[in-house]
Amino acid sequence: MAASGIASIGECMIELSGADGGLWRMGFAGDTFNTLWALKALAGEDRAVDYVSGFGDDPFSRDQIAFFEKHGIGTAASPVIAAARPGLYAITLTGAERSFTYWRSDAAARRLADDPAALEKSLENRELVYFSGITLAILAEGARKVLLMALKKARANGARIAFDPNYRPRLWPDAASARAAIEEALGVTDIALPTFPDEQALFGDPDPGTAALRIAGFGAREVIVKNGEEPALASHDGTAMTVPAVHVPSPVDTTGAGDSFNGAYLAARLAGSEPIDAARKAHSVAAAVVQVRGALAPFQILRTAFTAA
Secondary structure (H helix, E strand, C coil), X not given: CXXXXXXXXXXXXXXXXECHHHCEEEEEECHHHHHHHXXXXXXXXXXXXXXXXXXXXXXXXXXXXHHHHHCCCECCCCCEECCCCCCXXXXXXXXXXXXXXXXXXXXXXXXXXXXXXXXXXXXXXXEEEEEEHHHHHCCCHHHHHHHHHHHHXXXXXXXXXXXXCCCCHHHCCCHHHHHHHHHHHHCCCCEECCEHHHHHHHHCCCCHHHHHHHHHCCCCCEXXXXXXXXXXXXXXXXEEEEECCCCCCCCCCCCCHHHHHHHHHHHHHHCCCCHHHHHHHHHHHHHHHCCCCCCCCCHHHHHHHHHHC
């Protein structure tokens, strides 16, 4: 039987977002989980979908895992670590633009690669495995090596590896460390989903086309360069085309828009869409996501936007 499972690797955190009357609303989110959320909504019910991380044994971790289960998302062979707990972040908004405050230095997710055999088991029988630059950034150097070895094995066994470099300077000791880790990760990547301002900041690329060529040089056959409200650049086997974004006159909250773009793009590719059509669907989903608060739009909103594109 052909592999059909999807795994996303990284850190899902407790999310606090502002509500009316000075109250805060609690949820669960994080870049790679946000992408998996969209994949779960859009990639079909016949695929096993798992979030691969490290989890604590505290009440918040138990609630997090129960939230996953409620929405059909498993945790594969991810470790549950005694006395550990999830990271936390709070979103503050200026208009629709968001900023984040984090508490994550001792999060359980930082230990997701402590057991190499368990990590490899979590990636078995996968059609698609997704990770990000944030996944790399939360791991110590030795753990990154374990992760990349597990990804290489999954790729050798037929999985497509998708990667968003998602550069966040505050998570790295310096830019050189980030560049080295991201370049190594690109060496095991089939589908790269970078964001142009990140690539420009870290690598000095003058335009999305230059970024796509540089990334393809590491072996990724498929590179989709997101650029906010500007067109995305879709490059596949050396052929590149721009795909206009969907303009939203009054966005509510841009949290998770790029992550949802990634999930919708990958879901469309799994369904057989060509890269250009997949990018159009991804833009449509991202436009829907910025019209709701928080990183996780309801499944039905994602599905409506996806099928309408």
